[in-house]
Amino acid sequence: MTVVTSSNLRPHKGRRRISKSSRSGALPVVLVAIALATFCLAAIVLHHAASTVGSSGSGGGRGRADDIDLIMQKKFGNTVVRGGNKGIGGILKKTTSFAKKSQEYVSKKVVTRPFKVAKKLVEEVEKSFVGSLPRPDEMESVGDKSSAYRRLRKELDERFPDEPWDASWTPEAEADTDAHRRRLELMKELRKRDYEPVDFDNDSDCPPTPSPDYPKAFRMEKIIENWNPDDTKPRKKIYQGICRFDYVKDYEKIMAYRNAEKPFVVRDDPRVLRTVERWNDPTYLHRLLNDKTHRTEYSLNNHFMYWNMGAARRRPGKNGGGGVPKGWKPPTEMIEMSYPQWFEKANVTDDKLGPDNPHWYFRLIGCGDMRSCDKKTNSESLFDELPFFQPQESVYIVEPKAQRGIHCRFGMRGVIAENHYDGSRNMVALLGGERRYILAHPDQCTPLYLLPKGHPSGRHSAVDWSNPDWEAFPDFAGARANEIVMQAGDVLYLPTFWFHYIISLEINFQCNTRSGIEYSKKGFIDQCEAYMVPQ
Numbered sequence: 001m002t003v004v005t006s007s008n009l010r011p012h013k014g015r016r017r018i019s020k021s022s023r024s025g026a027l028p029v030v031l032v033a034i035a036l037a038t039f040c041l042a043a044i045v046l047h048h049a050a051s052t053v054g055s056s057g058s059g060g061g062r063g064r065a066d067d068i069d070l071i072m073q074k075k076f077g078n079t080v081v082r083g084g085n086k087g088i089g090g091i092l093k094k095t096t097s098f099a100k101k102s103q104e105y106v107s108k109k110v111v112t113r114p115f116k117v118a119k120k121l122v123e124e125v126e127k128s129f130v131g132s133l134p135r136p137d138e139m140e141s142v143g144d145k146s147s148a149y150r151r152l153r154k155e156l157d158e159r160f161p162d163e164p165w166d167a168s169w170t171p172e173a174e175a176d177t178d179a180h181r182r183r184l185e186l187m188k189e190l191r192k193r194d195y196e197p198v199d200f201d202n203d204s205d206c207p208p209t210p211s212p213d214y215p216k217a218f219r220m221e222k223i224i225e226n227w228n229p230d231d232t233k234p235r236k237k238i239y240q241g242i243c244r245f246d247y248v249k250d251y252e253k254i255m256a257y258r259n260a261e262k263p264f265v266v267r268d269d270p271r272v273l274r275t276v277e278r279w280n281d282p283t284y285l286h287r288l289l290n291d292k293t294h295r296t297e298y299s300l301n302n303h304f305m306y307w308n309m310g311a312a313r314r315r316p317g318k319n320g321g322g323g324v325p326k327g328w329k330p331p332t333e334m335i336e337m338s339y340p341q342w343f344e345k346a347n348v349t350d351d352k353l354g355p356d357n358p359h360w361y362f363r364l365i366g367c368g369d370m371r372s373c374d375k376k377t378n379s380e381s382l383f384d385e386l387p388f389f390q391p392q393e394s395v396y397i398v399e400p401k402a403q404r405g406i407h408c409r410f411g412m413r414g415v416i417a418e419n420h421y422d423g424s425r426n427m428v429a430l431l432g433g434e435r436r437y438i439l440a441h442p443d444q445c446t447p448l449y450l451l452p453k454g455h456p457s458g459r460h461s462a463v464d465w466s467n468p469d470w471e472a473f474p475d476f477a478g479a480r481a482n483e484i485v486m487q488a489g490d491v492l493y494l495p496t497f498w499f500h501y502i503i504s505l506e507i508n509f510q511c512n513t514r515s516g517i518e519y520s521k522k523g524f525i526d527q528c529e530a531y532m533v534p535q
Helices: 020-056 064-076 095-109 114-129 147-159 171-175 178-190 220-226 251-259 270-279 284-289 309-314 339-346 522-526
Strands: 010-012 015-017 244-246 264-267 293-299 333-338 359-366 403-411 416-421 426-432 434-440 480-487 490-494 499-504 508-515
Touching: 147 284, 171 270, 178 270, 220 480, 244 251, 251 264, 270 284, 270 426, 284 339, 333 339, 339 359, 339 403, 426 480, 434 508, 480 490
Parallel strands: 244 264
Antiparallel strands: 010 015, 264 490, 293 333, 293 359, 359 403, 403 508, 416 499, 426 490, 426 508, 434 480, 434 499
């Protein structure tokens, strides 16, 4: 390196000037110093951000350190490594190599503006990380902690602004915001139709605590003749028999009916409407789910009957009515499909949606703490998308430790999920579209002609509700039931062992979660006279 002396300096308009040869020798040192300073500043930015994530993030750091390394490697190659499990608290290896790369980077960009380059680099690194910090509604033990997901959510949250959320808010406080009022206007657009109950009043029939004869029930024959399940054309009047409560105005009623283990619908929970707003953005679900494939049920027609061959082999049944019947074939096929592929098949004209045409039932599973769950198709972001279904006590979660993930099923118009019961409490949220539910009390088990437990489709009705054989199943006509059409922003509570038959009236997005078992109605199931399938 050339030494600067008085012999190679000369006055120039009141300033001292370094000779050309001296500048060329000193430049690498300056550039290396700038590059090292830049790296330190960038590391400080990232370290601060990561510290924030570490203190309020979750999931054991899933996705964080890898994202940070990627950012740094894009600028400086593979010279930055993590120090064990300490996130970005890594060490710098090959200092000479790093200095050379940093010098080249700075020299390539703007040699004459080194400090501007340093500032720009810090801004780029910070920009890469901004938006990947945790949101207030994240939960430590579940959810997607990757910066890619957080940046996507940040973009959507900026598009649909919200007041700062506080977990201590009352329902009234949550609803008294401009954001909630904006979403209520959106609900008016999404809920295209009104369905008038035939003989039910949502005020007089929904007192502060449920009456002994709640919910109101009607003959199954009337319900099906009024609106055949294969027909998705809306009816003006329906045989509604359960209450629909406003989350803010009827909060006390909601808790009273839930504690009494009675079915009901919650409407306009501000937290639910946040998800509805995002999911009804034309591009959001495509970006969220992208081309990753998920389990999808395929049927040659519009009927989807659950089946489990393994369960049939383990429980062959009694009195010759259980087990796998001779000539039985699986009613559906399980395939894999991406959301864009499913949507393309679902979003078709009426002539391709008849009952006898193929249908697809798209599924998502957020595993959470589930042990038996396919991690390859895990949609852990569901716990972030639906924070009201996170495993913590709330209106929707009775026993957090008994939760078994979040399950979503997206239905195309005409899809029918055959009648069945679930062996646990179930909260079902509709986040877009319409679904018709026909419900029945567990004491209606026998007239619903359930298949025996040893059958591949045990727990399900043997009757084709869209074309019932009244002679073969004479008691089915007199079974007591009711119905309700769920719309965007509705959440249905199904107590343990309650029967439900589901019809998709249009493209819809439904997610549900379960939280423990309530046993008071189990006796009806145990004493049920199962339908003996002819062999």
